[in-house]
Amino acid sequence: MIPRLSRRNFGKLAAGASLATVATGYSSGTTPPQAQANAATPAATLAAQTTAREFPQGFLWGTATSSYQIEGAWNEDGKGESIWDRYAHTPGTMRNNDTGDVANDHYHRYKEDVALMKRDLGATAYRFSISWPRIFPHGTGQPNAKGLDFYSRLVDELRANGIEPFATLYHWDLPQALQDQGGWQSRDIPKAFADYAGYVAEKLSDRIHHFFTINEFRSFTEAGYRRFDIPAPGGSRTVFLAPGLRLPAAEFHQVRHHAVLAHGLAVQAMRAQGKPGIKIGPAENIETAVPLIEAPEHIKAAQTATREMNAPFLTVMLEGRYTEAYLKETGKDAPNFTDEDLKIISSPLDFVGINVYLPRFYVLASDEAPGWHEVPYAKGHAKAPISNFPIGPEALYWAPKHVQSLWGAKAIFITENGCAGEDVLAEDGKVYDTDRIMFVRAYLTQLQRATADGVPVKGYFYWSTMDNLEWTAGFGNRYGIVYVDFTTQKRTPKMSASFFREVAKRNAVA
Ligand code: FCB
Numbered sequence: 001m002i003p004r005l006s007r008r009n010f011g012k013l014a015a016g017a018s019l020a021t022v023a024t025g026y027s028s029g030t031t032p033p034q035a036q037a038n039a040a041t042p043a044a045t046l047a048a049q050t051t052a053r054e055f056p057q058g059f060l061w062g063t064a065t066s067s068y069q070i071e072g073a074w075n076e077d078g079k080g081e082s083i084w085d086r087y088a089h090t091p092g093t094m095r096n097n098d099t100g101d102v103a104n105d106h107y108h109r110y111k112e113d114v115a116l117m118k119r120d121l122g123a124t125a126y127r128f129s130i131s132w133p134r135i136f137p138h139g140t141g142q143p144n145a146k147g148l149d150f151y152s153r154l155v156d157e158l159r160a161n162g163i164e165p166f167a168t169l170y171h172w173d174l175p176q177a178l179q180d181q182g183g184w185q186s187r188d189i190p191k192a193f194a195d196y197a198g199y200v201a202e203k204l205s206d207r208i209h210h211f212f213t214i215n216e217f218r219s220f221t222e223a224g225y226r227r228f229d230i231p232a233p234g235g236s237r238t239v240f241l242a243p244g245l246r247l248p249a250a251e252f253h254q255v256r257h258h259a260v261l262a263h264g265l266a267v268q269a270m271r272a273q274g275k276p277g278i279k280i281g282p283a284e285n286i287e288t289a290v291p292l293i294e295a296p297e298h299i300k301a302a303q304t305a306t307r308e309m310n311a312p313f314l315t316v317m318l319e320g321r322y323t324e325a326y327l328k329e330t331g332k333d334a335p336n337f338t339d340e341d342l343k344i345i346s347s348p349l350d351f352v353g354i355n356v357y358l359p360r361f362y363v364l365a366s367d368e369a370p371g372w373h374e375v376p377y378a379k380g381h382a383k384a385p386i387s388n389f390p391i392g393p394e395a396l397y398w399a400p401k402h403v404q405s406l407w408g409a410k411a412i413f414i415t416e417n418g419c420a421g422e423d424v425l426a427e428d429g430k431v432y433d434t435d436r437i438m439f440v441r442a443y444l445t446q447l448q449r450a451t452a453d454g455v456p457v458k459g460y461f462y463w464s465t466m467d468n469l470e471w472t473a474g475f476g477n478r479y480g481i482v483y484v485d486f487t488t489q490k491r492t493p494k495m496s497a498s499f500f501r502e503v504a505k506r507n508a509v510a
Contacts, residue, residue, distance in 0.1 A: 068084045073107035121465070129169070166413075209277070217263070233390050418440070419479065
């Protein structure tokens with residue numbers, strides 16, 4: 001098992017922390033002032049609905065994808081093999097033996113997809129990832145001009161359609177040649193990653209102004225090199241990803257360290273080789289502790305828990321040190337690192353990107369160390385369809401709020417948020433995904449609350465632009481706001497696409 005920093009001990013509640021202290025402010029029989037105002041001026045209500053819940057001016061509305069999940073063309077134009085090509089071609093790894101060989105055929109259909117983003121989604125930004133083995137087929141050495149050219153054409157197409165490109169440099173498709181040399185276990189990989197990142201910045205930062213270094217440090221290290229348990233009501237779900245290794249603790253912690261070191265080295269290389277002023281940050285699936293009750297002691301507890309839960313990734317990147325609790329918890333298996341490593345890892349960033357799907361857990365304050373305790377999900381807690389992830393819209397308030405209050409971030413992007421659904425084409429050819437619209441509306445309401453509080457969130461990327469290969473779960477887990485028929489490659493915007501378009505147009509929760 002991965003050493004978890006969570007506390008399942010139900011220690012004493014902090015003094016004064018009980019449900020009784022959660023005053024609503026209104027005793028029964030009293031009408032809240034807002035309701036009174038609405039009743040007094042009914043005509044004002046409609047106007048209030050159309051102007052309320054607005055996001056700050058200039059807020060970006062985008063969707064996200066990744067190379068292996070949509071591109072296909074896995075061995076075209078000189079692309080090298082990635083660990084995902086190898087893994088998906090290994091029998092028994094993927095549901096229904098699905099692979100990314102063709103996926104959404106986006107490599108050949110990118111113009112159609114960009115047109116759809118503009119026309120049907122009204123998007124003003126797009127987050128995609130660059131496939132490392134398209135650029136460096138062997139991971140290092142001679143670059144492949146045709147690979148780079150694909151992204152150059154994609155970026156031109158986006159810009160021509162008024163869509164701001166946001167590129168992720170690593171969304172898990174490591175060149176297989178580097179895996180053969182030890183993969184993320186090897187200390188040479190961070191350097192190879194920085195060389196690749198610097199090269200891409202040199203070639204494309206004239207038109208790409210925002211880069212994410214690595215997507216979800218936690219997911220690819222834990223699920224690829226040990227095991228990744230995601231909380232779910234009534235139990236947890238274990239996810240495995242390529243290259244499918246199960247390393248002993250010490251080696252696994254070293255992999256985590258190499259991932260953050262790669263991030264830091266890449267930031268430095270990109271600043272050295274890219275155009276002045278490019279903006280760089282990570283895209284991490286922050287583990288968010290949500291205060292079960294919004295009272296100061298529980299909020300503090302949630303903040304402390306969030307910092308500890310993210311110790312190996314965001315915390316070290318943003319503070320330049322591993323927390324004492326993390327080093328104590330990992331003990332003799334703690335990663336080997338130097339002071340110089342820590343300086344590199346905490347190279348200054350322009351923004352923090354966070355992927356937020358769920359609260360990692362709810363917390364209450366505790367008088368006992370470490371000052372908080374985990375409240376497990378009730379068995380009947382609401383679950384997202386298919387993935388069974390717990391639904392907790394407040395995570396989209398607290399995640400950015402913690403990032404601001406813990407680390408003083410000046411700019412934050414929500415780099416992923418969304419849910420899978422059992423989407424079907426109705427007889428009229430449409431997809432009525434009420435579940436997804438309900439999910440996104442609830443999460444966006446909380447995000448808007450964060451921006452109204454002054455949390456500097458600059459944009460939101462829905463995962464995903466269109467249904468795609470959901471890693472080992474295959475094509476059955478549909479996360480898109482555009483439905484894809486994988487036999488014909490026909491794209492059909494779902495009702496959630498119309499919802500998204502309305503949100504983007506109004507710059508408000510619709
Ligand atoms: C995230 C991944 C993304 C996609 C969504 C559903 O963890 O970054 O590629 O799989 O989950």
